[in-house]
């Protein structure tokens with residue numbers, strides 16, 4: 001497995017704890033951090049904004065992906081970039097013109113990835129993949145950590161992986177939601193490159209669980 005991306009959304013909101021947890025994840029071999037940005041509209045939850053991302057940025061040099069679960073990624077994406085996010089993950093389901101937003105990213109050299117919810121078919125985003133660094137396949141309905149992995153998304157990972165190989169694209173497949181040693185293994189076997197995980201890591205020994213996912 002190439003990359004374990006830790007989602008620190010369930011770590012304490014105490015900043016010194018956040019820093020020590022981040023350090024622990026780095027020492028365990030995490031490849032990047034996944035920052036869940038939720039606005040209480042696109043999903044039924046509110047989480048980190050640019051200021052918290054800025055705090056995480058100060059604590060790590062690893063890649064920061066900002067997963068924008070918000071209604072207006074077009075209006076706010078610059079705030080996340082200036083806070084220190086490296087890659088913007090935008091939902092196909094966002095109520096904005098995704099094609100137009102991607103054109104802006106391409107023009108301005110912004111790194112981005114496309115996210116699809118469990119019910120969204122892979123074929124809908126095929127055309128956006130050539131410039132997309134990441135295709136994030138959600139394995140839960142976005143909004144909350146600690147949900148159960150939805151098994152029916154597995155064929156979508158395989159379909160995306162076959163397509164990416166046949167088109168010789170560089171897009172990496174990431175899976176997020178309910179990832180543990182068992183579900184993570186299924187994702188890897190079907191072509192996932194990056195696994196995002198929060199509860200499996202933080203409800204267990206951080207070092208051991210990151211190592212287990214890395215070794216899948």
Ligand SMILES: O=C(CO)[C@H](O)[C@H](O)COP(=O)(O)O
Nearest residue numbers: 007142143146177178198199
């Ligand atoms: O927030 C989420 C969905 O919106 C994620 O599922 C989170 O990034 C990972 O959490 P967990 O590993 O507990 O499923």
